[in-house]
Amino acid sequence: MMLIYEGFELLDLAGPTGVFNAANTLSDTPRYAISVHSERGGLIHSSCGIPVEAQLLPERRALGPDTTTLVVGSEGSHLTNAMKRPALRDCVRSAAQYSGRSGSVCSGAFILASAGVLDGKRSATHWAGAQVFARLFPQVKLDREALYLVDGSIWTSAGVTTGIDMALDMVALDCGSQMKGKVAGHLVIYKHRPGYQTQFSALLSAQIDAEDPFGPTVAWAEANLHKPLLVEDLARISGMSPRTFQRKFKAQTDQTPARFVMALRMEKAKEMLSCAQSIKTVASSVGFASEAAFRTTFKSYFGVNPSQIAATHM
Numbered sequence: 001m002m003l004i005y006e007g008f009e010l011l012d013l014a015g016p017t018g019v020f021n022a023a024n025t026l027s028d029t030p031r032y033a034i035s036v037h038s039e040r041g042g043l044i045h046s047s048c049g050i051p052v053e054a055q056l057l058p059e060r061r062a063l064g065p066d067t068t069t070l071v072v073g074s075e076g077s078h079l080t081n082a083m084k085r086p087a088l089r090d091c092v093r094s095a096a097q098y099s100g101r102s103g104s105v106c107s108g109a110f111i112l113a114s115a116g117v118l119d120g121k122r123s124a125t126h127w128a129g130a131q132v133f134a135r136l137f138p139q140v141k142l143d144r145e146a147l148y149l150v151d152g153s154i155w156t157s158a159g160v161t162t163g164i165d166m167a168l169d170m171v172a173l174d175c176g177s178q179m180k181g182k183v184a185g186h187l188v189i190y191k192h193r194p195g196y197q198t199q200f201s202a203l204l205s206a207q208i209d210a211e212d213p214f215g216p217t218v219a220w221a222e223a224n225l226h227k228p229l230l231v232e233d234l235a236r237i238s239g240m241s242p243r244t245f246q247r248k249f250k251a252q253t254d255q256t257p258a259r260f261v262m263a264l265r266m267e268k269a270k271e272m273l274s275c276a277q278s279i280k281t282v283a284s285s286v287g288f289a290s291e292a293a294f295r296t297t298f299k300s301y302f303g304v305n306p307s308q309i310a311a312t313h314m
Contacts, residue, residue: 001058001095001109002036003071005088007078010046011160012105015072019167022183023175031174035227039087047074057091060098068170069095070155070163073106073126082111089115096154101170103155105163112156121151126159131254164189214238214252221261225268225286229261266301269294273309282306 002013007215017034024030038044038054063069071092074082075087082088092115095102104112109125111132112118114284118140125133130144135145143149148166164187172180217238234257235245249257265286272282283294298306 001061001067001069001099002034002090003057003069003088003095004036004038004044004046004052004054005074005078005082005085006045007047007076008044008072008074008083009106009160010048010050010052012048012072012074012108012163015161015164016105016167018187019164019183023171024181026179026182026186027175037091039085046200047078047141057087058095060094063095063098065100067095067099068101069099070102071108071111072163073104073108073110073159075107079107079110083114087258092117099153101153101155103157103166105157105166106159109133109156110136113140113156117154118156121154122149123151123154123156124149124158124162125156128159169237214249218260218264222268224266225265226284227287229287231257234261262297262301266298269298269306270302270309273306279306 002017004013013036017036020032020034024034026031035058036054037057039057041054041056043051044054058069069092071088073079083128088111092102092112096112096115096117102117104125106126107129107304109118109123110129113123113133113136118137120139120141122141122143124143124146127144128141134142134144135139142263146158147162148155148169155166155170157163168180168184168189168233217234220237221234227233231246235242236250238245238249240248246257249260253260255263269282269286272285273279277285279295280291283291286294288294288297295306302309
């Protein structure tokens with residue numbers, strides 16, 4: 001079951017339902033009964049204006065251990081209004097209690113959190129809303145980097161297309177990894193991305209662009225990841241004192257220069273590993289003096305060993 005509302009993000013709906021429909025198409029016996037629900041039913045307009053026909057919100061008796069219930073995301077006033085709808089919040093709470101699986105796609109996590117479903121749980125949401133989410137819902141253990149997370153029966157994904165990755169993992173659990181591979185191939189998805197992969201490449205691109213005052217500094221850092229890259233170096237490139245640079249950089253990106261540089265190193269390392277570069281070469285290229293230190297840092301950052309990333313992209 002997919003839960004929508006006025007102004008919902010169409011891709012948040014189409015991505016997961018496309019995965020489940022493909023699994024049905026490729027199975028001898030279709031497993032998923034796909035349905036779309038909203039508070040008032042009828043035609044519900046997405047954020048891009050395309051309407052979708054929805055049934056009324058499901059009643060308690062329609063939920064069960066074989067049910068997966070996902071609420072989709074949106075932006076701005078559409079999302080704020082959805083968070084305030086008592087009927088939608090009640091439905092989300094019932095789904096968390098009685099469905100076998102429930103969760104959200106993208107900023108749909110805001111609706112789960114507003115209903116109290118994510119209290120004390122690890123959660124993912126779109127990076128652009130992470131700061132607001134953390135402020136509004138400090139009781140939720142927000143992971144700002146994961147593509148999607150599973151905490152008990154609650155599934156949350158980061159943004160838009162990550163709902164596809166999350167749905168593929170659901171198919172793997174329900175139908176086996178072979179079916180997941182078939183669905184990915186059917187949808188012409190080059191690689192399924194595990195949930196431990198990070199949003200950071202998108203985050204870095206969005207935070208620093210060509211017109212940003214730190215754009216040239218970040219471009220220089222990306223070209224010199226094999227070097228130590230001290231704050232003093234970055235400040236010099238930016239034409240600022242180290243103290244002023246740290247203060248302004250933190251205000252602009254919401255993270256310290258050191259953390260930002262480490263994100264650059266790890267993203268570059270992951271990219272090189274996916275292109276079949278040796279771990280020794282990658283470690284040296286992103287500024288690590290020893291392969292052992294690189295392995296330790298990489299495992300701490302991504303939660304998996306470098307060799308596992310390489311194997312994923314073989």
